[in-house]
Amino acid sequence: MNTSRIPGFYNMTVEERRELLMDMHTFTEEEKAHFFSGEALPAETADKMIENVIGTFPLPLGLGLNFLINGKEYKVPMAVEEPSVVASASYIAKMVREAGGFTTEATERVMIGQIQIVGSPDIQAAKEALLNEKESLIEDANAAYPSLVARGGGAEDLEVRILNEASDSPYGQMIVLHLYINTCDAMGANIINTMVESLAPTVEKLTSGKVYLRILSNYADKCLARARCVIPPALLESEGFTGEEVRDGVVHAFEFAASDPYRAVTHNKGIMNGIDPIVIATGNDWRAVEAGAHAYAARSGRYSSMTTWSTDEAGNLVGELELPMSVGTVGGAIRVHPMAKIAHSILDVESARELAQVIVSVGLAQNLGALKALVTDGIQKGHMALHSRSVAIAAGANGEMIDIIAEQLIKAKEIRVGKAKELVENHTK
Ligand SMILES: CC(C)(COP(=O)([O-])OP(=O)([O-])OC[C@H]1O[C@@H](n2cnc3c(N)ncnc32)[C@H](O)[C@@H]1OP(=O)([O-])[O-])[C@@H](O)C(=O)NCCC(=O)NCCSC(=O)C[C@@](C)(O)CC(=O)[O-]
Ligand SMILES: NC(=O)C1=CN([C@@H]2O[C@H](COP(=O)(O)OP(=O)(O)OC[C@H]3O[C@@H](n4cnc5c(N)ncnc54)[C@H](OP(=O)(O)O)[C@@H]3O)[C@@H](O)[C@H]2O)C=CC1
Numbered sequence: 001m002n003t004s005r006i007p008g009f010y011n012m013t014v015e016e017r018r019e020l021l022m023d024m025h026t027f028t029e030e031e032k033a034h035f036f037s038g039e040a041l042p043a044e045t046a047d048k049m050i051e052n053v054i055g056t057f058p059l060p061l062g063l064g065l066n067f068l069i070n071g072k073e074y075k076v077p078m079a080v081e082e083p084s085v086v087a088s089a090s091y092i093a094k095m096v097r098e099a100g101g102f103t104t105e106a107t108e109r110v111m112i113g114q115i116q117i118v119g120s121p122d123i124q125a126a127k128e129a130l131l132n133e134k135e136s137l138i139e140d141a142n143a144a145y146p147s148l149v150a151r152g153g154g155a156e157d158l159e160v161r162i163l164n165e166a167s168d169s170p171y172g173q174m175i176v177l178h179l180y181i182n183t184c185d186a187m188g189a190n191i192i193n194t195m196v197e198s199l200a201p202t203v204e205k206l207t208s209g210k211v212y213l214r215i216l217s218n219y220a221d222k223c224l225a226r227a228r229c230v231i232p233p234a235l236l237e238s239e240g241f242t243g244e245e246v247r248d249g250v251v252h253a254f255e256f257a258a259s260d261p262y263r264a265v266t267h268n269k270g271i272m273n274g275i276d277p278i279v280i281a282t283g284n285d286w287r288a289v290e291a292g293a294h295a296y297a298a299r300s301g302r303y304s305s306m307t308t309w310s311t312d313e314a315g316n317l318v319g320e321l322e323l324p325m326s327v328g329t330v331g332g333a334i335r336v337h338p339m340a341k342i343a344h345s346i347l348d349v350e351s352a353r354e355l356a357q358v359i360v361s362v363g364l365a366q367n368l369g370a371l372k373a374l375v376t377d378g379i380q381k382g383h384m385a386l387h388s389r390s391v392a393i394a395a396g397a398n399g400e401m402i403d404i405i406a407e408q409l410i411k412a413k414e415i416r417v418g419k420a421k422e423l424v425e426n427h428t429k
Helices: 014-024 029-037 043-049 085-098 123-132 134-143 146-150 189-207 243-259 261-281 286-296 338-347 352-375 379-394 401-412 417-428
Strands: 061-069 072-079 103-106 110-118 154-163 174-182 210-217 224-231 307-311 317-324
Touching (some): 061 338, 061 352, 072 261, 072 352, 085 224, 085 352, 085 379, 110 189, 123 154, 123 174, 123 189, 134 146, 134 174, 174 189, 189 210, 243 261, 243 307, 243 317, 243 352, 261 352, 317 352, 379 417, 401 417
Antiparallel strands (some): 103 224, 224 317
């Protein structure tokens, strides 16, 4: 039974959770071996992935539960070191599923390759020359990656921009060619770079200029994913707060973030709390996603909230998130890192477009989790209660002592390492 609603999952042992997943999903023997061995990434594999390897740096991998997106169930693998993130995502996903779940959509997967051309004697003539050869440039780019074209992707369009045209610009004029490439299910950085590099000699000839940079743009604003949720106030009710109060608080919190970059950065960090863990767990490039997301949040010219929260005519809370999402289900480390392969088996998405839509849903849920806590009890109550276990470990607790010290910290309402050290000393006396 493929449901993502597994009440009490967090009360099971790690071993019990793994066993349950084995029953719910199909894994290869190799995946099972990795899953149970505790060795997430063998040193020999790590040594082939990056340079100067001296070890690996594991992160906890948890499951965001309860996600219902476009009517499909998802258990979301999340690799993250911060307590309460997974719990909060699961909490809001549970609420949203009661309201019918997330609805999402995504554009086609069009990524951008840039070619920088400097020193053309007649910049307008150079632009014209490139545009006149548009079809043959696209053909040449595709000839550099025929397997992508065979999959239904490849270079589809081309644009030419002139930068710094104004005479008072402090920087030199240059031409930038944008090649629009459908990268199918790959994030596409290497594919794009291969294509734009292959065009450079022709571009130099056509423009009589010098080509410098030939690289993808991480501002993937033609590769967008959107998520939406509509929540009746009754589901938002919280101890001491009506659903309407919570709803209005969330809308005010959004307006704060939309009006003030100091708040917007923290608000958006809360969104990335949900996004980065799934991007990491699925073996994707989280720096690329982070860079694109923050640039998109500043697309109006002013850095602002990535999400919007409003009230509809029926009084429901409506949340929306649209972001560039340059992720893949193939390529890069995805089929190399054993845990990324396992994460894909659990997540069970069929395409990069589907993965992108799951990711923005988690980002939207995570944002609401934080905002709901902030406009009611404050963040410390839920977050610090879960953080208390890390504090106990930092103070030297181990084994069964961890939960005992964590409990004592919560009771004392002093969740800090100094207090935990005192408690550990008393405990071991
Ligand atoms: C932590 C909760 C969810 C507790 O909230 P609660 O009301 O005590 O939760 P509950 O006990 O009623 O449980 C509700 C559901 O939450 C999940 N859940 C509940 N507990 C667990 C757990 N231990 N492990 C796994 N899942 C858990 C689980 O799905 C559960 O349903 P069930 O399965 O029981 O039917 C809530 O207080 C919360 O969402 N707090 C916000 C936490 C948060 O945002 N953390 C991010 C770190 S802070 C930060 O970095 C960002 C920030 C805040 O600065 C961003 C910003 O400013 O905007
Ligand atoms: N600025 C940036 O963001 C940069 C990022 N990178 C890194 O690049 C990597 C991502 O590049 P990417 O090009 O995606 O990865 P790869 O270089 O691994 O290319 C993906 C490969 O997947 C194969 N493939 C199999 N099935 C499909 C499918 N359905 N759709 C598309 N391709 C398929 C293709 O090979 P074939 O056609 O032969 O089967 C293709 O070569 C990441 O590791 C990233 O960190 C690198 C440079 C810059």
